[in-house]
Amino acid sequence: xxNIKINGKPLTVEEGTTILEAAKANNIxxxxxxxxxxxxxKSDCRVCSVEIVGQKGLKTACSEPVWDGMEIRTNxxxxxxxxxxxxxxxxxxxxxxxxxxEKNMNCExxxxxxxxxxxxxxxxxxxxxxxxxxxNPSITRNPNRxxxxxxxxxxxxxxxxxxxxxxxxxxxxxxxTPAYGKYLSDQECTFCGQCSSVCPVASITEKDxxxxxxxxxxxxxxxxxxQVAPAVRVSLGEEMGARPGAIVTEKMVSALRSLGFDRxxxxxxxxxxxxxxxxxxxLERVKEGGTLPMFTxxxxxxxxxxxxxxxxxLDNLSTCKSPQQMFGSLxxxxxxxxxxxxxxxxxxxxVMPCTxxxxxxxxxxxxxxxxxxxxxxxxxxxxxxxxxxxMGIDFDELEPSSFDDPFGITSGAAAIFGASGGVMxxxxxxxxxxxxxxxxxxxxxEDVRGLEGIKEAEVELGGNTVRVAVAHSLSNAxxxxxxxxxxxxxxxxxxxxxCPGGCIxxxxxxxxxxxxxxxxxxxxxxxxDSRMEIRQSHKNPVITTLYEEYxxxxxxxxxxxxxxxxxxxxx
Amino acid sequence: MLENILKEYPRQEDYLIExxxxxxxxxxxxxxxxxxxxxxxxxxxxxxxxxxxVITFYTFFSTRPRGENIIQICKDVPCYxxxxxxxxxTLEQLLGVQVGDTTKNQKxxxxxxxxxxHCDGAPAIRINDKTYTNLSVDKLKAIISxxxxxx
Numbered sequence: 001x002x003n004i005k006i007n008g009k010p011l012t013v014e015e016g017t018t019i020l021e022a023a024k025a026n027n028i029x030x031x032x033x034x035x036x037x038x039x040x041x042k043s044d045c046r047v048c049s050v051e052i053v054g055q056k057g058l059k060t061a062c063s064e065p066v067w068d069g070m071e072i073r074t075n076x077x078x079x080x081x082x083x084x085x086x087x088x089x090x091x092x093x094x095x096x097x098x099x100x101x102e103k104n105m106n107c108e109x110x111x112x113x114x115x116x117x118x119x120x121x122x123x124x125x126x127x128x129x130x131x132x133x134x135x136n137p138s139i140t141r142n143p144n145r146x147x148x149x150x151x152x153x154x155x156x157x158x159x160x161x162x163x164x165x166x167x168x169x170x171x172x173x174x175x176x177t178p179a180y181g182k183y184l185s186d187q188e189c190t191f192c193g194q195c196s197s198v199c200p201v202a203s204i205t206e207k208d209x210x211x212x213x214x215x216x217x218x219x220x221x222x223x224x225x226x227q228v229a230p231a232v233r234v235s236l237g238e239e240m241g242a243r244p245g246a247i248v249t250e251k252m253v254s255a256l257r258s259l260g261f262d263r264x265x266x267x268x269x270x271x272x273x274x275x276x277x278x279x280x281x282x283l284e285r286v287k288e289g290g291t292l293p294m295f296t297x298x299x300x301x302x303x304x305x306x307x308x309x310x311x312x313x314l315d316n317l318s319t320c321k322s323p324q325q326m327f328g329s330l331x332x333x334x335x336x337x338x339x340x341x342x343x344x345x346x347x348x349x350x351v352m353p354c355t356x357x358x359x360x361x362x363x364x365x366x367x368x369x370x371x372x373x374x375x376x377x378x379x380x381x382x383x384x385x386x387x388x389x390x391m392g393i394d395f396d397e398l399e400p401s402s403f404d405d406p407f408g409i410t411s412g413a414a415a416i417f418g419a420s421g422g423v424m425x426x427x428x429x430x431x432x433x434x435x436x437x438x439x440x441x442x443x444x445x446e447d448v449r450g451l452e453g454i455k456e457a458e459v460e461l462g463g464n465t466v467r468v469a470v471a472h473s474l475s476n477a478x479x480x481x482x483x484x485x486x487x488x489x490x491x492x493x494x495x496x497x498x499c500p501g502g503c504i505x506x507x508x509x510x511x512x513x514x515x516x517x518x519x520x521x522x523x524x525x526x527x528x529d530s531r532m533e534i535r536q537s538h539k540n541p542v543i544t545t546l547y548e549e550y551x552x553x554x555x556x557x558x559x560x561x562x563x564x565x566x567x568x569x570x571x
Numbered sequence: 572m573l574e575n576i577l578k579e580y581p582r583q584e585d586y587l588i589e590x591x592x593x594x595x596x597x598x599x600x601x602x603x604x605x606x607x608x609x610x611x612x613x614x615x616x617x618x619x620x621x622x623x624x625v626i627t628f629y630t631f632f633s634t635r636p637r638g639e640n641i642i643q644i645c646k647d648v649p650c651y652x653x654x655x656x657x658x659x660x661t662l663e664q665l666l667g668v669q670v671g672d673t674t675k676n677q678k679x680x681x682x683x684x685x686x687x688x689h690c691d692g693a694p695a696i697r698i699n700d701k702t703y704t705n706l707s708v709d710k711l712k713a714i715i716s717x718x719x720x721x722x
Contacts, residue, residue: 166624171685179619180605180634187620 002068007075019050019061019072030074031083031112033090034149035062036198037514040158042150045090047112049082050074058082084116092123093172094201095144101202106511108200109147130175135183137362138191138207138355146176146203152195159500161475162305164189188308190474192301192498193355193380193507206355206380206508210387213377216347217260224347225263225335226256227327227407230271231353231418231503232381234524238510238517239385240395245520247528250400255388256351257401265407267350270326271414271426273546274298275537277563278320279431280554282493286461291315293484293491296423298322300360301498301507303567305474310481311569319564323417324350324357325366327407328374329562334550335407343369349377351384353418353506356498365565380508409542412443412532419525420472420502421448421455424495428459428468429536435462443535449526451501451515454479456491470495472502572597573607582616587625590615591632600636630684638673640718642666643684643697653693661711662696678719 001012006019006028013022018041023030033045041063049058053071058079061072073079091113098104133141150167153176157163164178164187178187196204216224237246256264282294297303297318306313321329328348336343350357360366361375368374379387388395402408413429416422425445433440447457448468453476456469469491471477477496483489499505501518504525534540551558576593580586590611595601603611603626612619626632630643644650644659663669666679673680689695692704703714 163618163620166618166620167628168624169627170630179608179623188618 002066002070004066004068004070004072006072013066017066019059019064019066019070020048022066023061023072023074028074030061031115032062033087033108033112033147033200034151036151036154037516039151039154039198042154044148044150046086047083049079049086051076051079080116084118087113087116087118088121088123090147091118091121092125093127094125094147095127095129095142096125101145102205102208103202107202133183134207136185136189136191136207136359138358139184139189139193139196139204140207141184141204142202143175143177144203145201147201148174148176149200150176151198151200152176152204155194155198159473159475160190160192160194160498161473161478162188162190162192165195188305190301190304190308190498191356191359191507192474194499195507196355197507197509197511197513206383207358208383208386209358209377209379210383210390213349213379213387216349216377219347222345222347223262223339223341224260224349225265225331226261226349226351227265227267227270227324227331228252228256228351229267229324229353229357229418229503230415230422230525231506231509231521232351232384234418234504234521234528235353235381235509236385238512239381240388243520244517245524247524248395249528250402251395251398253403254398254401255393255395256384258393258398259387259391261349263404265327265331266403266410266414267323267327268410268414268417269407269540269542270323270330271298271417272411272537272540272543273326273330273563274320274323274417274423275413275426275430276543276547276554277326277559278318279427279434279537281318281320282427282431283435284555286492293489293494294318296427296493296495297565298417298423299497299503300354300356301474302477302496304356304359304570305477305498306481307567307570309478310485313481313484314567314569316484317567319566321366321563321565322357322360323414324352324375324378325360325565326563328361328366329368330407330546332368332372332374333562334546338406344372347376348374349379350375351379351381353381353503353509354499355380355507357508368562381506381510382508385510406542406546409540410532410534411537411540412529412535413537414540415528415532416525418503419449419522420497421445421450421470421495422502422525423497424448424457424468424470424493426537427493427495428457430538432459432461433536434538436460440536448495450522451518466492468493468495472497472505473500474498573610577611577614580615582614584615584617584621587611587615587617587622588629591622591626595632600638601641602633602636604634630682633680633682635671636673637680638677640678640698641680641682643682643687644670645685645687645689645693645695645697646683647686647690649686649690650694655694657708658694658696658706658711661708662715665712665715 030048033047034042043060043063048061050061051073130143153165156165168177216222233249237248253264295317331348332343358378361378413426448455448470454471471480504521505518608622612622670681689704694706695704
């Protein structure tokens with residue numbers, strides 16, 4: 001193991017580590033900007049420059065491996081000055097109107113400038129203003145704030161394999177844009193929002209809809225209800241200063257009540273409903289020789305990806321709407337009728353870990369009356385965090401409370417929808433019991449859990465062994481989709497989630513999401529499940545009542561009208 | 572024409588620059604348009620963003636139609652320090668167009684380029700495949716009139 005010195009302090013570090021990793025392991029902080037855990041090393045910004053004794057130029061700590069005898073200075077006057085100049089140059093080509101920015105106080109560039117003691121910029125600002133891309137319902141791209149760190153390109157190209165964003169032009173004229181300098185919506189963007197999740201500044205953000213929600217909440221004529229996705233309860237805590245993996249379900253419900261929502265409901269309820277519909281759809285396809293393998297359809301990023309890049313596989317997609325949209329259509333019909341509310345006066349808000357959900361809610365086919373959207377406004381976890389802070393709510397001090405009836409009773413199977421493998425596991429918990437006609441002995445399907453890119457499992461169904469697979473991140477989804485396209489997929493059922501780790505790692509989740517945070521949120525998700533009294537969707541008594549009262553049977557006529565959809569090729 | 576070139580190349584990202592060079596060379600107005608980018612991307616199995624990124628990186632390539640003669644002014648530091656601005660001003664005056672534009676008679680397109688590798692002879696320009704160094708106003712006038720006469 002190499003012996004090195006950092007700022008005069010002798011250290012023994014792991015072979016093959018970079019200076020940045022060695023420093024971090026020894027609690028020595030080197031500032032970074034383009035560096036992001038789990039992504040490629042880019043050394044674009046050069047902010048992590050350090051001095052190596054005996055060498056002429058400065059080296060970037062993120063990319064430079066250590067060697068035996070290396071002496072590093074991370075805070076010599078030369079290093080500090082270089083970092084300051086570099087950061088001032090970045091700021092000189094940046095829309096640095098910080099108080100008029102979504103990420104004020106939550107911006108990596110602002111924090112860096114503050115850390116380096118930049119209180120005035122010696123360089124004149126040379127920014128040439130460019131138009132914003134606001135042409136889609138999910139994501140806003142503001143090129144005037146872009147600092148060209150390249151994280152969004154990396155995540156779009158390598159993690160998601162979509163490659164909508166790239167560096168265009170060269171030198172001081174280089175910009176990061178979609179092809180032809182056009183809009184995201186002109187290209188095959190799925191609005192997964194992973195770019196917004198890793199952007200260190202506010203150049204790529206979710207399209208903020210909190211004002212629309214405030215307006216509805218303040219409108220006395222409106223009955224405003226909210227649904228919250230499974231993945232939000234294990235991540236909202238981070239927005240409120242808690243450690244990753246904190247479960248904040250009951251405080252979150254109280255916070256939503258404090259914001260003024262008339263009813264606080266759980267998307268987990270329609271996740272249970274999804275399992276009933278999707279499970280029966282799978283069984284019907286198997287029994288009647290329908291198109292197999294069947295893909296899950298809960299993830300709008302995946303749906304867009306399939307519609308754009310695999311139109312030949314659209315018959316393989318489950319026709320089930322996502323839980324968000326099942327909730328929306330039930331709210332505007334069943335709930336409105338039951339509560340005697342004019343659907344026109346009912347405003348449905350959803351809180352999602354996802355930016356693509358904003359696009360999903362805006363789709364033409366997601367309107368039961370053919371006109372008004374079933375889900376009126378979609379907020380991300382981050383936007384909810386912002387609203388709670390705006391209201392001056394002391395989150396830690398909130399009294400815990402529970403979701404409202406009737407969409408508040410849920411199962412553990414629904415709770416795990418947010419983690420990659422969760423929809424598959426939830427489906428298997430129900431399908432195996434229905435087919436095998438005996439209680440399932442082991443409810444945990446460990447094989448489909450965790451952060452491995454593609455996971456497989458075998459299950460016994462009615463005497464047959466059936467193979468299933470799970471993929472998360474679109475580059476892995478592509479591998480399974482290609483297999484199906486070539487006709488050599490060995491699976492009967494495939495779950496796809498577009499974001500790494502599933503919805504818990506969604507593009508609308510709190511900033512600074514890394515694989516370590518993803519794992520914490522996943523662990524929390526399975527803790528939520530293990531504490532639930534009911535852990536299988538078909539055992540949810542309210543689901544049974546809903547079928548008795550309204551829907552009749554899974555895949556019935558009313559289900560088809562309200563809970564299922566169709567797909568089309570899109571360019 | 573594009574199809575004839577594409578059929579010579581397999582579906583492999585490695586051939587992108589070769590395809591672009593070959594196609595641009597054969598095309599009269601020496602530029603690569605959006606529809607062609609779409610087709611090249613599809614053939615090589617890369618994204619349009621990738622092709623757009625490569626084309627906009629290399630000053631050899633253009634996404635706008637160009638004239639008969641492509642004049643590229645070096646805008647890197649040694650040329651800048653050796654009064655490269657005068658070179659640009661002189662050429663703009665002589666041709667009556669700004670950098671990025673083409674003369675009305677389609678004879679000349681004026682562009683910037685990054686370093687031509689002739690820093691010892693700064694300021695430098697390139698016209699088509701030929702490089703001219705140690706430029707002065709008079710020298711530029713002579714060069715341009717030569718191209719006007721010859722073409």
